[in-house]
Amino acid sequence: MQSQHHQDSEKSPRTAVKRRPYGWLALLRQRCPRCRLGPIFRGLFDMHQHCPLCELSFQRDAGYFLGAMYVSYPISAVLLTGGYFLGRELLPSWDPSLVFLLIVLPCYLPLVPLVYRYARVLWIYFDRWNEPGETSSSVGWEQWREQHPERFRAE
Numbered sequence: 001m002q003s004q005h006h007q008d009s010e011k012s013p014r015t016a017v018k019r020r021p022y023g024w025l026a027l028l029r030q031r032c033p034r035c036r037l038g039p040i041f042r043g044l045f046d047m048h049q050h051c052p053l054c055e056l057s058f059q060r061d062a063g064y065f066l067g068a069m070y071v072s073y074p075i076s077a078v079l080l081t082g083g084y085f086l087g088r089e090l091l092p093s094w095d096p097s098l099v100f101l102l103i104v105l106p107c108y109l110p111l112v113p114l115v116y117r118y119a120r121v122l123w124i125y126f127d128r129w130n131e132p133g134e135t136s137s138s139v140g141w142e143q144w145r146e147q148h149p150e151r152f153r154a155e
């Protein structure tokens with residue numbers, strides 16, 4: 001961890017190479033945790049196997065994304081219970097089961113793709129942060145970038 005911080009804070013003299021965006025911005029934009037530029041998804045629910053830019057494998061093992069359930073479950077629970085109590089507050093005369101249907105069908109269902117995508121993105125980021133491995137650590141990223149300079153030219 002110590003050496004990573006040193007790597008990140010060092011100012012690189014090479015200005016021709018595109019700078020890596022901030023991690024939180026890349027997470028919000030659902031980009032690769034290593035280069036922070038390549039998109040993780042290619043469709044609404046369809047993921048790239050590897051980062052289209054730096055070739056980092058997103059699915060490290062078989063069944064890797066079972067871990068994303070630990071992320072999506074609390075997000076969904078908070079959205080549904082929070083929405084339910086808000087609905088009960090705003091529509092006190094409504095039947096509770098009707099309020100629940102209103103929260104699930106028109107309010108929660110459209111958010112499912114968003115929850116699904118962010119659950120996976122957060123899981124990938126957590127896993128890569130928790131266990132960077134040789135290639136996805138800051139040092140690994142610097143080495144990879146040295147070997148593939150053509151991919152990261154500034155515009």
Ligand SMILES: [Zn+2]
Nearest residue numbers: 032035051054
């Ligand atoms: Zn990448």
